[in-house]
Amino acid sequence: MDGIHDLGGKLGYGPVDVNEPEEPFHADYEGRIWAMTRTAKAPNITIDWWRHIRELVGKDDYLDRPYFDSWAQTHIASMIDGGVFTFAELENGKSETAPLGQVDEIDYDGVLALNNTMAFRFDRPVETTPKFTAGQSVVTNTSGHAGHTRLPEYARGKTGVILSYRDAHIFADDSAKGDEWAQHLYTVSFQATELWGEDANPKDSVSLDLWEDYLNAG
Amino acid sequence: MPSFDAKKITKIHQHLHSHLPSDTALRVKALETILVEKGLVNSESIDRWVEVYADDIGPKRGAHVVARAWTDSAFKARLLEDGSKAVDAMGYGGPASGHLKAVENTPDSHNVVVCTLCSCYPFSILGMAPNWYKTAAYRSRVVREPRAVLAEFGVKLSEDTAVHVWDSTAELRYLVIPERPVGTDGLSVDELAKLVTRNSMIGTDRDLKAGGI
Numbered sequence: 001m002d003g004i005h006d007l008g009g010k011l012g013y014g015p016v017d018v019n020e021p022e023e024p025f026h027a028d029y030e031g032r033i034w035a036m037t038r039t040a041k042a043p044n045i046t047i048d049w050w051r052h053i054r055e056l057v058g059k060d061d062y063l064d065r066p067y068f069d070s071w072a073q074t075h076i077a078s079m080i081d082g083g084v085f086t087f088a089e090l091e092n093g094k095s096e097t098a099p100l101g102q103v104d105e106i107d108y109d110g111v112l113a114l115n116n117t118m119a120f121r122f123d124r125p126v127e128t129t130p131k132f133t134a135g136q137s138v139v140t141n142t143s144g145h146a147g148h149t150r151l152p153e154y155a156r157g158k159t160g161v162i163l164s165y166r167d168a169h170i171f172a173d174d175s176a177k178g179d180e181w182a183q184h185l186y187t188v189s190f191q192a193t194e195l196w197g198e199d200a201n202p203k204d205s206v207s208l209d210l211w212e213d214y215l216n217a218g
Numbered sequence: 219m220p221s222f223d224a225k226k227i228t229k230i231h232q233h234l235h236s237h238l239p240s241d242t243a244l245r246v247k248a249l250e251t252i253l254v255e256k257g258l259v260n261s262e263s264i265d266r267w268v269e270v271y272a273d274d275i276g277p278k279r280g281a282h283v284v285a286r287a288w289t290d291s292a293f294k295a296r297l298l299e300d301g302s303k304a305v306d307a308m309g310y311g312g313p314a315s316g317h318l319k320a321v322e323n324t325p326d327s328h329n330v331v332v333c334t335l336c337s338c339y340p341f342s343i344l345g346m347a348p349n350w351y352k353t354a355a356y357r358s359r360v361v362r363e364p365r366a367v368l369a370e371f372g373v374k375l376s377e378d379t380a381v382h383v384w385d386s387t388a389e390l391r392y393l394v395i396p397e398r399p400v401g402t403d404g405l406s407v408d409e410l411a412k413l414v415t416r417n418s419m420i421g422t423d424r425d426l427k428a429g430g431i
């Protein structure tokens with residue numbers, strides 16, 4: 001989706017605030033929304049559908065409201081969409097159904113242990129052979145599509161080199177539609193001059209992790 | 219079941235835009251209240267999660283990984299070969315460490331990490347991402363003019379130093395291994411870890427200082 005989230009290479013966003021305090025949280029709500037997204041998810045949601053919901057946040061909300069605000073809106077939308085609660089229940093703060101689950105309190109060490117189990121892997125065995133090998137030249141697709149995709153606009157129609165094959169990973173574009181299947185994934189390196197023209201330093205590169213469907217023989 | 223229907227989501231977002239309280243804290247509170255009502259969240263457990271991410275799960279984990287890589291060449295080889303396995307063995311597994319890739323700075327190359335499409339970050343070893351990492355300014359600019367962005371962070375690079383930007387567009391997560399500062403021979407792993415800054419593991423810091431112990 002060619003949305004506001006596809007920010008790579010866009011101009012006009014100004015300097016980076018490098019003086020931000022190093023504390024992990026700058027407001028109480030940041031930690032709370034973070035923790036809720038770890039522990040309570042809409043049934044059968046995929047990470048890619050969640051990301052697509054976030055991309056669909058209106059452009060003003062996406063750019064101008066605090067970062068975790070858009071997480072809150074995304075998480076709320078995912079739960080309304082997934083039938084966990086309704087607008088009315090959210091507004092009234094009252095459930096109109098019996099509880100959907102029961103969550104016991106866990107202590108600090110319990111959280112640490114649980115967090116340790118959350119390293120989800122996205123690689124899956126596949127029967128097909130990868131089309132490309134390290135060192136090979138590839139050209140990326142020139143256009144995207146209306147759904148969720150992970151080929152950013154700035155890297156479309158560009159020539160790069162396969163840096164490494166990364167096994168087959170769940171394909172984000174289809175996982176965002178609930179269809180989880182794995183496709184060969186590669187790290188592809190692009191010279192900065194290929195992406196940005198002669199103003200870039202010829203020594204510099206940008207590398208992206210790209211699925212085979214995004215790539216064509218160069 | 220999720221609808222997987224973008225039009226439905228757009229309508230939900232429009233409704234939320236008009237009806238949610240304007241204040242972010244109140245929006246988050248509304249979500250917590252209904253999730254508690256539904257029996258899906260326990261507020262005391264949420265408190266513990268916040269504490270864990272404030273204290274234990276943060277850049278000191280990554281710093282320990284880097285310091286160990288500086289002092290133990292076999293570990294460094296394992297880290298470069300399979301970052302997830304190496305940090306798992308240290309008890310640092312967790313969200314977004316399923317496919318961890320370590321990239322190493324050298325005297326003539328510098329690495330810097332971004333997620334231009336959202337905000338992917340190796341949470342389990344670096345903790346919460348700094349806000350600047352998630353801003354439009356960083357995400358838009360660091361792929362296009364990395365040297366200008368790095369200069370804002372005070373990183374000075376010669377024209378001959380190659381800058382490699384890693385855009386986290388799939389589920390690989392990147393950890394930069396900064397160069398070990400000179401004058402640190404004989405320091406223990408714990409002492410070395412104190413020299414490793416969070417930003418150096420993202421790539422927005424480069425020349426670590428030997429002093430300060």
